[in-house]
Amino acid sequence: MQNDNLLTPQQIEDYHRAGFVFQPGVLEASDIELLRREAERELAQDSPRRTVEAGTGLPYRVHGSHLNSDLFSRFVRHPKILGLARQLLNDDVYVHQFKVNKKRAFQGEIWRWHQDFMFWHNEDQMPEPRALTVAVFLDEVTEFNGPLIVVPEGHSEGLIPAAAKNEGWESTLTNDLKYSLENSERMQALVEQHGLVAPKGPRGSLLWFHCNIPHGSAQNMSPIDRSLLLLSYNAVSNALPTPSPRPEWLVGRDFAPLKPLEGTLIAPAA
Ligand SMILES: O=C(O)CCC(=O)C(=O)O
Numbered sequence: 001m002q003n004d005n006l007l008t009p010q011q012i013e014d015y016h017r018a019g020f021v022f023q024p025g026v027l028e029a030s031d032i033e034l035l036r037r038e039a040e041r042e043l044a045q046d047s048p049r050r051t052v053e054a055g056t057g058l059p060y061r062v063h064g065s066h067l068n069s070d071l072f073s074r075f076v077r078h079p080k081i082l083g084l085a086r087q088l089l090n091d092d093v094y095v096h097q098f099k100v101n102k103k104r105a106f107q108g109e110i111w112r113w114h115q116d117f118m119f120w121h122n123e124d125q126m127p128e129p130r131a132l133t134v135a136v137f138l139d140e141v142t143e144f145n146g147p148l149i150v151v152p153e154g155h156s157e158g159l160i161p162a163a164a165k166n167e168g169w170e171s172t173l174t175n176d177l178k179y180s181l182e183n184s185e186r187m188q189a190l191v192e193q194h195g196l197v198a199p200k201g202p203r204g205s206l207l208w209f210h211c212n213i214p215h216g217s218a219q220n221m222s223p224i225d226r227s228l229l230l231l232s233y234n235a236v237s238n239a240l241p242t243p244s245p246r247p248e249w250l251v252g253r254d255f256a257p258l259k260p261l262e263g264t265l266i267a268p269a270a
Helices: 009-018 029-044 070-075 079-089 116-124 185-194
Strands: 020-023 050-052 059-063 093-103 111-114 131-137 148-150 206-210 215-217 226-235
Touching (some): 009 020, 009 079, 029 093, 116 131
Antiparallel strands (some): 111 215
């Protein structure tokens, strides 16, 4: 019998072919409320893990919250998350990166086209593209508030050359991306062949995507916030061979296989 928490064989096949799979509204409303409040609490705390908008000084991104918050440290082990990360990567997994990304109403900025593995391979020496990200919708995502856009099947090309725009790991924190596919002819050819998809859905939806899939998002000029949690998992057998120069809140150093959460998000098992 299919375990309701897990992906079907068809969904797993779709993920490997298209490089992403979308699950609309799968998380409980009560869990999403807790996660929303915790994300806002993290954004409000002054910390080196936090990045602010150049124009307004308002925070739009926090890294490593699973190391700072009990709720988030439990959430990365949620059966509807961890079980699927293990299915898709066909291995035990650990958290490589954890981000809260808020695209604020009226002003949330553009994320240019990029591939996550370009950063993880070049900056962290991740050996193989056997990692993925799940975007957890904390707000409803519509065509108006800056949905994440992916190039279906774009992961099958491997890494597309992208010259480093600037030096040092600090430049990998912001949306002024160090490696982007802006003006890339290969990116253009991929889109001509496969088109673009922007999965949209209610709070509690999950978008799983391969670390080589080209993706990005436009400005949020709508009056509606768009906050996401972005949880990136790596296969344990693909752990970094040497410690990344980037800090632990940006790049995971604990390669122990994660064990599924027992109990609920709010209350650990007695
Ligand atoms: O928040 C977004 O729209 C995109 C973020 C992103 O692509 C990233 O953090 O790698």
